[in-house]
Amino acid sequence: MHAATHHRDLYTVEQVRALDRRAIDDLGVSGFELMSRAATAAFACLCRHWPHARRIAVFCGPGNNGGDGYLIASLAHSSGLVVDVIELSDTPRGDAALARDAWQSGGGMTLRWQKESSLPHADVYIDALYGTGLNRSLDAASSALIEHINASGIPVLAVDVPSGLNADTGYCPGVVIQAHVTISFIAPKRGMYTGQAPSKTGALHLDTLGLPDILWQGMPKDASLLDAMHLAPRARDAHKGDSGHVLAIGGDFGTAGAIRLCGDAALRSGAGLVSIATRAENLAALNSARPELMAHGTHGPQELQMLLERATVLAVGPGLGQGAWGHALWLTALDSGKPLVLDADGLNLLAREHRYFSTPVVLTPHPGEAARLLDTTTADVQANRFDAVREIAQRYGAVVVLKGAGSLIANPNGRLDVCTWGNPGMGSGGMGDLLTGVIAALMAQGCNAWDAARMGVGLHARAGDVAALKGERGLIASDLLEPLRALGNGIEHD
Structure with a gap:
């Protein structure tokens, strides 16, 4: 298996460290050689993105990330660039000390960073302060330097990881470099694709440093990047009964729009x-706006029971509310044993009355709802989204979609996918209602809960990206319906 095939496999920081040790101990590639390869890859990345740069400043920390920086400085100097090196410490460790010696032996000078110092002028800044080993907030001096770099307006190339970012979780415990481009090494770190990370990494590139395929043998991935998927074309003699019947339950007083969006997404x-x-009270509006939706006034469990008998899959929660009416319908839906998707108040009710599901179920919480499902805080969920989504999946026996930047999809068996599509414009009302309808429709058409969640999250996010081509600000949920239809049929936007 070629190393390129691992680009969609995501690893923990500890796993990447193990790969690094394996390259040194088993393959005989020295630590300094790996550092040299990383520097070469980073300098090539610099030249691709900023081909007209003539002056750079490299910010070096005391560890191996700083060692990469010293070697990048040497390569840039040898290529005729003017280079300033600013270091946090004049006592780097291990291979980083060798890299610093190489820089100085070639005539390079270093400047020690002081809080009162001003930053040198440059076309590009190179962030080689801290790498994947950082899992804490930075000290005052480092934080001040990063704040100065971010405020400079000068583009930044981050080496391996933007300094201050936890590459294992995507969480930023303090100040973090705002990179324009990040070049990462050996294997993709899972935290670089979710939470706060996508807003810090800029364009993210991976270089496996020319390591051979055998390096990855026996190293199980922790997660995967989501693939673009769609259903196969329908048989020419297909009819509506072949594609399932979704029953969407919700729309309390004042929230008819939520359940309509869910239904529209299921149709599309x-x-x-x-x-x-x-x-x-919602029937007139729903019937006039979307006659294809079969809307039924449902006063309580008895009327819902008749609808449940004809349904293939349930979509429960959009606009449901947590009052007596919503709770009664929620309880009846869950007791039916039908496959279902739970969102919004369907999740809030579940947080109050925990269940372990034995039927196919997909839960689609945002971080606040996830916190309620786990009896914790939103901050705790966001601090480690991977652990949170896996714990929900295991606690409730369901496939779980933890929404947000870099949405995560977790199976109770521990398998996890990360969605890299989507955009900030999708942070508007109704987007979650759409996702509920999409996943329910895919389950109705024969997908198991895991595949429906993965495909549904991908289609929803990609539709959002197509809709955002006209601008992110002002994007509304219904803008996704047409691209959702096209992408679901395998028709890509050109």
């Missing part, structure tokens, strides 16, 4: 039939 994602169980 290919469900053969979509029924809505909602307040009777």
Whole structure:
């Protein structure tokens, strides 16, 4: 297996360290050689992105990340660039000390960073302060330097990881470099694709440093990047009964829009039939706006029971509320044993009345809802999204989508995928209602809960990216419906 095939496999920081040790101990590639390869890859990245740069400043920390920086400085100097090196410490460790010696033996000078110092002028700054080993907030001096770098307006190339970012979780415990480009090495670190990380890394590149395929043998991935997927074309004699019947349950007083968006998404994602169980007061609006939705006034469990008998999959929660009406319908839906997708108040009710599911279920919490499901805080969820989503999946026996930048999809068996699509414009009302309908429709068409969640998250996020081509600000949920239909049929936007 060629190393390139591992680019969609994500690893923990500890696993990447183990790969690094394996390269040294088993393959005989010295630590300094790996450092030299990393510097060469980083300098090539610099030249690709900023081909007209004539002056750079390299900020070096005391560890191996700083060693990369000294060697990058040497390469840049040899290529005729003017180079300033600013270091946090004049006592680097291990191979970093060798790299510093190489820089100085070639005539290079270093400047020690002081809080009152000003930054040198440069076309590009190179962040080689801290690498993947950092899992704490930075000290005052380092934080001050990073704040100065971020405020400079000068583009930044981060080496391996933007300094201050936890590459294992995607969390930033303090100040962090705002990179324009990040060049990462050996294997993708899972935390670089979720949480706060996507807003800090800029364009993210990976270089495996020319290491052979055998390095990855026996190293199980921790997670995977989500693939672009869609359903196969339908048989020419297909009819609506072949594509399942989604029953969307919700829409309390004042929230008819939420359940309509859910139903619309289920239709646009290919469900053969979509029924809505909602307040009777919503019927006129729903029937006039979307006659393809079969809306039913549902006062309580008895009326819902008749609709449940015809449904293939349930979508429960959009606009449901947590009052007596919503709770009664929620309880009846869960007791039916039908496959279902739970969102919004469907999740809030579940947090109050925990269940372990034995039928196919997908939960789609945002971080606040995830915190309630775990009896913890939103901050704790965001500090380690991987642990949080896996714990929810195991606690409830369901496939779980933890929404947000770099949405995570977890299976109770521990398998996890990360979605790299989506954009800030999708942070508007109704997006979660759409996702619920998409996943429910895919389950109705025969996908198991895991595949429906993965495919649904990918289609939803990619549709958001297509819709955002007209601008992120002002993007609304219904803008996703047409691209969602195209992508679900395998028609890519050109």
